[in-house]
Amino acid sequence: EGYLVDLLNLLKEELKFQYELYEVEDKNWGSKQSNGQWTGLIQDVVTNKADFAIADLTVTKVREEAVRFSKAYFRAGMALAMQLQQEEKTLFYWLNPLATNVWIAMIGVCSL
DSSP states (O other), X not given: OOHHHHHHHHHHHHHTOOOOXXXXXXXXXXXXXXXXXXXXHHHHHHTTSSSOOOSSOOOOHHHHTTSOOOOOXXXXXXXXXXXXXXXXXOTTGGGTTSOHHHHHHHHHHHTO
């Protein structure tokens, strides 16, 4: 159930086809291995085990070399949510976003 299944059902009705959903054996989206073989969803499409894959799948240049992607049908601005930390605001509070070694490297580069 969910957005992708709803979309698939709409396509099924419009284009008049049947489908069977299954989970790929290795439970991977699909990455290219050092031997040139693929894993996951991409492997199943490349080897014709599946006619197509429908998933929240990131389009990458490497994947585009193996399979053809549809136009994007959904865009999501994703972000992480973390618990707020109560930080004491001192005179040097503005230094907190970067680690000490990063500040030292930046000062070193700027002094060249």
